Amino acid sequence: MLKIKTPASTSNLGPGFDCLGLALDLYNSFDVDLSEEDELIGVDEAFNNENNLFLKAYHLGMKQIGLDDHVRVSFHTAVPVSRGLGSSSTLIVGGLLAASALHNDALDKDHIFQLAAMMEGHPDNAAPCVYGGFCASFRDEEGNFFTRILTFSEDFKITLFIPDFEVETANARRILPDVYPRKIAVANASKAILTVKALVDGDLELLKKCAKDELHEPYRRTLISEYDEVKKLFIKDTDGVFLISGSGSTCIGISKDYFEESSALSALKHHWQVKEVSFTNKGAMAYEV
Numbered sequence: 001m002l003k004i005k006t007p008a009s010t011s012n013l014g015p016g017f018d019c020l021g022l023a024l025d026l027y028n029s030f031d032v033d034l035s036e037e038d039e040l041i042g043v044d045e046a047f048n049n050e051n052n053l054f055l056k057a058y059h060l061g062m063k064q065i066g067l068d069d070h071v072r073v074s075f076h077t078a079v080p081v082s083r084g085l086g087s088s089s090t091l092i093v094g095g096l097l098a099a100s101a102l103h104n105d106a107l108d109k110d111h112i113f114q115l116a117a118m119m120e121g122h123p124d125n126a127a128p129c130v131y132g133g134f135c136a137s138f139r140d141e142e143g144n145f146f147t148r149i150l151t152f153s154e155d156f157k158i159t160l161f162i163p164d165f166e167v168e169t170a171n172a173r174r175i176l177p178d179v180y181p182r183k184i185a186v187a188n189a190s191k192a193i194l195t196v197k198a199l200v201d202g203d204l205e206l207l208k209k210c211a212k213d214e215l216h217e218p219y220r221r222t223l224i225s226e227y228d229e230v231k232k233l234f235i236k237d238t239d240g241v242f243l244i245s246g247s248g249s250t251c252i253g254i255s256k257d258y259f260e261e262s263s264a265l266s267a268l269k270h271h272w273q274v275k276e277v278s279f280t281n282k283g284a285m286a287y288e289v
């Protein structure tokens with residue numbers, strides 16, 4: 001049997017909207033075998049159909065390979081759904097990698113990345129999910145995706161604040177403006193460049209100055225109940241930086257010391273799971289078991 005493991009990811013990292021992403025040491029795994037017909041085991045009823053992203057990606061991969069066969073998949077998932085942690089990328093990359101690995105590695109990593117980013121519509125979760133690490137990506141005028149892996153500083157501690165409510169990415173994109181003034185475009189581009197520098201160097205002072213987004217965070221924070229309260233508690237305790245992970249609802253704290261005031265969160269209306277995570281340089285993997 002083949003085992004596929006795909007990492008969660010946090011994306012945007014403030015002003016790096018739709019281009020920065022970091023793989024996290026938190027994996028979904030899938031046990032995969034060829035089968036007479038498609039069979040999904042261990043998925044919620046709502047996802048047990050042909051629209052399942054793993055299955056759609058598997059068949060897209062098979063189409064590229066020029067074959068079509070079926071797959072039995074057992075899901076062992078740890079990445080929360082609709083929480084801004086790249087769970088859809090874990091499924092899409094998982095399905096594409098399954099198609100490839102079951103057919104003599106017919107798709108190389110770049111091919112898997114291109115297809116996954118195309119299915120997602122943006123490359124910032126797909127890149128770290130495929131390659132691992134801290135990825136900066138973009139889409140060119142022809143629609144091809146590019147990515148480069150940067151070195152994320154070992155000095156930063158990453159804390160996830162995962163609330164008990166979901167935010168659908170489609171909704172969180174719909175509320176964003178289509179057009180921004182030049183002043184905001186310039187501010188965001190400059191801040192994104194120096195956010196990368198700060199994350200590579202482990203420079204918290206620089207990060208505090210420049211990880212301030214104007215493209216998505218001002219709009220999306222309205223979708224995240226108690227965002228201000230949790231942010232205030234995190235910054236007071238760690239003097240770190242508090243950002244929306246992907247399109248939310250999870251928020252991510254980046255600091256030099258871990259957050260120690262979890263008990264203060266119990267006074268809030270929602271349950272916020274506090275999870276310390278490391279980044280990982282290991283992207284999606286497939287191996288025989």
Ligand code: HSE
Binds near residue numbers: 011122172246247
């Ligand atoms: N960059 C995307 C967004 C990530 O913020 O909408 C969502 O998966």
